[in-house]
Amino acid sequence: MTTSLPIRVTVNGRVYERTVEPRLLLSDFLRHELELTGTHVGCEHGVCGACTILFDGAPVRSCLLFAVQAHGHELMTVEGLSSDPNHLHPLQQAFHEAHGLQCGFCTPGFLMTLLPFVQSHPDPTEEQIRLAISGNLCRCTGYENIVAAVKLAAAKLSGRPAAHLALTGHHAPSQGGGA
Amino acid sequence: MTTRYFGQPIIRNEDPVLLTGQALFTDDVHLPGMLHVAFKRSDYAHARIRRIDVTAARQRPGVVAVYTAADLGAYWKPGPLLVSPPPVKGAVFNTRTQVPLVRDKVRHVGEPIAMVVAESRYVAEDAVEDILVEYEPLPAVVDLEKALAPDAPLIHEDLDQNLAAHIIQRKGNYEAARAQADHVISRRLYYDHGVAAALENRGVVAQWDAKMRQLTVWDTTQAPVPIRNGLAARLGLSESQVRVIAPFIGGGFGPKIMMMYPEEMLIPWAAMQLGRPVKWIEDRRENFMATTHERDQIHWAEIALTKEGRILGFKDFFLHDSGAYDPYGLTVPLNSQCTLLGLYDVPNYESEFKAVFTNKMYVTPYRGAGRQHGVFVMERMLDIAAKELGIDRTAIRRLNFIPPDRFPYNNEIIYQDFAPLVYDSGNYEPLLDKALELIGYEQFVKEEQPRLRAQGRHVGIGVVTYAEGTGIGPYEGARVQVETTGKVNVATGVGTQGQGHFTSYAQLVAEQLGVDVRQIRLVTGDTAEFHWGTGTFASRGSVVAGNAIHAAAAAVRKKILKMASDELEVAEEDLELVDGKVRVKGVPEAAIDLGTLAAKANPLRGAVKPGTEPGLEATAYFGPERGATASGVHAIILEVDPETAMVTIHKYVVVHDCGKVINPLILDGQIRGGVAQGIGNAFYEKVIYDQNGQLLTASFMDYLIPTAMEVPSIAVAHLETPSPLNPLGTKGAGEAGAIPVGPLFAQAIEDALSEYNLEILEIPLSPNRLFELMQEARARS
Numbered sequence: 001m002t003t004s005l006p007i008r009v010t011v012n013g014r015v016y017e018r019t020v021e022p023r024l025l026l027s028d029f030l031r032h033e034l035e036l037t038g039t040h041v042g043c044e045h046g047v048c049g050a051c052t053i054l055f056d057g058a059p060v061r062s063c064l065l066f067a068v069q070a071h072g073h074e075l076m077t078v079e080g081l082s083s084d085p086n087h088l089h090p091l092q093q094a095f096h097e098a099h100g101l102q103c104g105f106c107t108p109g110f111l112m113t114l115l116p117f118v119q120s121h122p123d124p125t126e127e128q129i130r131l132a133i134s135g136n137l138c139r140c141t142g143y144e145n146i147v148a149a150v151k152l153a154a155a156k157l158s159g160r161p162a163a164h165l166a167l168t169g170h171h172a173p174s175q176g177g178g179a
Numbered sequence: 180m181t182t183r184y185f186g187q188p189i190i191r192n193e194d195p196v197l198l199t200g201q202a203l204f205t206d207d208v209h210l211p212g213m214l215h216v217a218f219k220r221s222d223y224a225h226a227r228i229r230r231i232d233v234t235a236a237r238q239r240p241g242v243v244a245v246y247t248a249a250d251l252g253a254y255w256k257p258g259p260l261l262v263s264p265p266p267v268k269g270a271v272f273n274t275r276t277q278v279p280l281v282r283d284k285v286r287h288v289g290e291p292i293a294m295v296v297a298e299s300r301y302v303a304e305d306a307v308e309d310i311l312v313e314y315e316p317l318p319a320v321v322d323l324e325k326a327l328a329p330d331a332p333l334i335h336e337d338l339d340q341n342l343a344a345h346i347i348q349r350k351g352n353y354e355a356a357r358a359q360a361d362h363v364i365s366r367r368l369y370y371d372h373g374v375a376a377a378l379e380n381r382g383v384v385a386q387w388d389a390k391m392r393q394l395t396v397w398d399t400t401q402a403p404v405p406i407r408n409g410l411a412a413r414l415g416l417s418e419s420q421v422r423v424i425a426p427f428i429g430g431g432f433g434p435k436i437m438m439m440y441p442e443e444m445l446i447p448w449a450a451m452q453l454g455r456p457v458k459w460i461e462d463r464r465e466n467f468m469a470t471t472h473e474r475d476q477i478h479w480a481e482i483a484l485t486k487e488g489r490i491l492g493f494k495d496f497f498l499h500d501s502g503a504y505d506p507y508g509l510t511v512p513l514n515s516q517c518t519l520l521g522l523y524d525v526p527n528y529e530s531e532f533k534a535v536f537t538n539k540m541y542v543t544p545y546r547g548a549g550r551q552h553g554v555f556v557m558e559r560m561l562d563i564a565a566k567e568l569g570i571d572r573t574a575i576r577r578l579n580f581i582p583p584d585r586f587p588y589n590n591e592i593i594y595q596d597f598a599p600l601v602y603d604s605g606n607y608e609p610l611l612d613k614a615l616e617l618i619g620y621e622q623f624v625k626e627e628q629p630r631l632r633a634q635g636r637h638v639g640i641g642v643v644t645y646a647e648g649t650g651i652g653p654y655e656g657a658r659v660q661v662e663t664t665g666k667v668n669v670a671t672g673v674g675t676q677g678q679g680h681f682t683s684y685a686q687l688v689a690e691q692l693g694v695d696v697r698q699i700r701l702v703t704g705d706t707a708e709f710h711w712g713t714g715t716f717a718s719r720g721s722v723v724a725g726n727a728i729h730a731a732a733a734a735v736r737k738k739i740l741k742m743a744s745d746e747l748e749v750a751e752e753d754l755e756l757v758d759g760k761v762r763v764k765g766v767p768e769a770a771i772d773l774g775t776l777a778a779k780a781n782p783l784r785g786a787v788k789p790g791t792e793p794g795l796e797a798t799a800y801f802g803p804e805r806g807a808t809a810s811g812v813h814a815i816i817l818e819v820d821p822e823t824a825m826v827t828i829h830k831y832v833v834v835h836d837c838g839k840v841i842n843p844l845i846l847d848g849q850i851r852g853g854v855a856q857g858i859g860n861a862f863y864e865k866v867i868y869d870q871n872g873q874l875l876t877a878s879f880m881d882y883l884i885p886t887a888m889e890v891p892s893i894a895v896a897h898l899e900t901p902s903p904l905n906p907l908g909t910k911g912a913g914e915a916g917a918i919p920v921g922p923l924f925a926q927a928i929e930d931a932l933s934e935y936n937l938e939i940l941e942i943p944l945s946p947n948r949l950f951e952l953m954q955e956a957r958a959r960s
Contacts, residue, residue, distance in 0.1 A: 011752060022399015023301065037204070037207035040429070047879035074742055077200065079200045082199055083200060084199060086195070097190055099845070101677075103677025104427065104677065105427075113489050137879070139376060139377055141855075142893060143886075
């Protein structure tokens with residue numbers, strides 16, 4: 001049997017101490033040890049981007065890292081944006097209003113890829129947005145509404161009005177519900 | 180004024196849980212004591228198994244069980260035939276379905292040979308490496324055209340050839356039509372559709388509660404009710420002892436409607452054997468090898484026309500790749516055969532196909548489900564005809580459209596639902612006109628293209644059309660109930676994979692009951708909540724389940740009005756349902772809220788009138804006599820770089836008619852997502868097996884699905900020709916976006932590279948393949 005190692009990792013501001021096998025993938029650690037199942041695994045070879053999380057603030061593929069490599073580091077998963085369906089983070093809210101998701105499986109990876117992007121790009125161009133998400137695969141949406149969601153999120157976060165986006169949502173932004 | 184919900188672009192009820200990581204997907208199910216499965220899969224496409232040695236695997240610490248076919252005993256039996264062959268005269272169909280674990284001979288790479296159950300997935304995968312399989316390799320059948328050769332190795336040795344099916348369908352008399360024709364064109368065409376590659380792989384979790392005698396299964400299936408019934412039958416349980424939950428599913432697109440996969444037969448059985456919960460989650464490599472594909476057909480097509488371009492007849496023979504088994508019957512090739520006819524009045528049609536067994540993963544529907552293949556053949560033949568006859572490609576289509584006064588239009592052949600292929604309604608010229616207007620056809624062809632060509636740029640335009648048979652039977656059902664809280668519960672048997680059912684179905688109920696969409700809780704795909712239904716496939720959710728939900732909600736509305744009429748002592752026609760209340764029109768203070776009414780409908784003491792049903796609840800079913808035919812036109816402007824053969828899309832337009840629209844926001848999303856898959860199919864994605872049947876494209880590094888850099892912004896417009904076949908007037912839309920993109924690319928690329936005089940008779944293309952075609956064309960001229 002492989003020797004296990006103690007690790008100490010901060011995830012969404014909370015410190016976790018666990019003993020893990022060196023070969024345990026960070027994605028599996030988050031999902032199955034910490035039960036933070038919002039991070040999804042689509043390919044386990046670093047292409048699809050569904051498992052993207054923030055590692056010391058930078059987006060990384062959690063399927064390409066071992067849990068032991070996160071020892072002493074700060075991670076953020078989609079649950080760190082908001083894990084409360086009744087109170088969405090502006091980036092999540094923008095995806096909701098712009099219909100930027102269908103099956104929702106790839107969505108957490110997009111959100112985590114985009115959080116640093118929208119924070120550093122208050123008014124991104126379509127080209128910049130498409131480049132920013134070019135490492136994340138979505139099989140449902142055709143990306144168009146994701147691009148719209150990013151524009152909306154950037155506007156929300158920088159306090160600009162988003163009226164010119166011509167979003168078609170009938171309701172006022174949802175304050176709750178869930179499925 | 181009552182609020183309208185039907186037809187509104189309402190943002191989705193299901194989003195908040197998905198956006199916050201709180202939605203339950205199958206791999207999110209964690210149960211105490213849960214075990215994990217990994218499979219030993221075949222390394223060979225075709226080989227006899229001499230010996231399987233699992234001794235070392237069984238001894239590995241952490242391994243709980245290792246099963247081979249021999250260990251399954253009486254439980255070993257092939258999977259069910261999901262779709263029986265069509266009632267076509269002279270039809271040949273050889274049923275050969277997949278097995279849970281291979282007993283004697285492997286028939287495709289990735290076929291499961293042994294199942295390891297262990298304390299962790301990591302240990303299970305270690306133990307898979309411990310298993311030794313001794314194979315006697317056999318020559319593999321890979322090439323469709325060689326599969327039926329007399330010396331071809333036999334995949335199923337009890338058959339005398341690798342023939343899965345042979346079907347001939349006819350309308351009119353093609354040979355007579357051909358004799359009258361001014362112009363006859365014949366071509367060989369190749370179309371390969373590839374794999375669905377949903378972002379979520381498949382998975383199954385099963386828990387057997389020995390004391391409750393209850394089996395619970397979480398499955399990434401599009402067909403939870405049939406899975407429950409199939410499992411109960413296999414496991415010797417009553418259907419009521421099995422609960423199948425299709426929770427949130429990360430994309431379906433067809434392969435998840437296939438049932439039963441070997442893993443679906445095995446995981447619940449192992450959970451019962453071991454008395455512990457068992458989980459198996461497919462990895463991406465397994466998904467490429469062992470989740471169904473759609474792949475290729477080769478067509479030999481012939482079209483007979485007048486010199487003006489009117490179609491007199493069409494004849495087609497094709498080979499369809501069935502893969503190693505044929506559990507899904509002939510849905511895919513039948514769709515190809517039927518959808519080929521498109522929007523056109525084809526008076527004489529003769530279509531014959533042979534489905535062949537090959538040593539590859541078996542083929543079942545993937546978004547479009549064979550329709551692509553047929554549309555490619557017809558659209559390409561019309562393009563060639565237009566060129567040879569010197570007619571504009573849009574004019575030849577317009578000339579042959581079925582006119583609006585010819586509906587219902589009978590194509591006189593049998594469709595995938597075994598009903599005659601009769602188009603219910605349609606109005607095609609306005610679709611074409613709208614698409615030409617939105618793409619700017621005249622202006623592009625007359626001004627822009629000559630101007631850009633003069634600058635040395637290779638820009639082209641494409642316009643293609645398609646029909647889509649949608650919303651087929653047999654039926655779906657739903658139950659609608661108003662709770663005493665005033666909230667509304669809706670349950671239906673179909674599963675959901677991202678189509679927005681939690682919202683669009685809620686809109687149908689809201690429309691009837693005057694309740695806010697967010698007050699409606701919808702459950703799909705849980706057999707404990709609703710146990711009748713067939714599944715989510717064939718663009719049928721909004722038609723079949725939608726109309727069932729509408730009918731159930733209308734029945735509840737009727738109950739509400741009747742009861743409120745008694746309570747408020749006013750005639751039913753003087754009442755209206757608004758904001759969760761039933762109230763007297765013009766007297767808003769004379770109202771009773773639905774929750775109160777629901778409580779009154781369920782008295783705890785006292786007497787009720789004979790025949791009274793409790794509660795404000797109704798269950799209804801809907802089964803259309805046949806499918807509703809949607810239609811559409813796609814148009815594109817693209818540019819080719821002749822140095823690299825890369826294609827850049829400058830403009831993309833879809834004009835679509837799927838009858839009445841429930842939620843345009845969701846509908847446009849479905850269309851755009853379909854186009855993205857179509858673009859992948861046309862230019863980026865290809866499943867490649869080598870001559871030994873080894874799969875060379877088993878990762879996202881080798882099988883390229885489009886990113887945001889390849890998929891453009893897509894303009895979508897809708898025309899509404901309601902279907903007369905259902906009360907809502909809806910037609911299906913889930914597959915439409917994906918269907919005609921291949922021929923659209925082919926036509927526009929030929930146009931962009933007009934000086935090469937290309938004739939593109941195959942899809943998928945790729946920069947490499949297009950470059951080769953350009954080289955070949957240059958060499959010819």
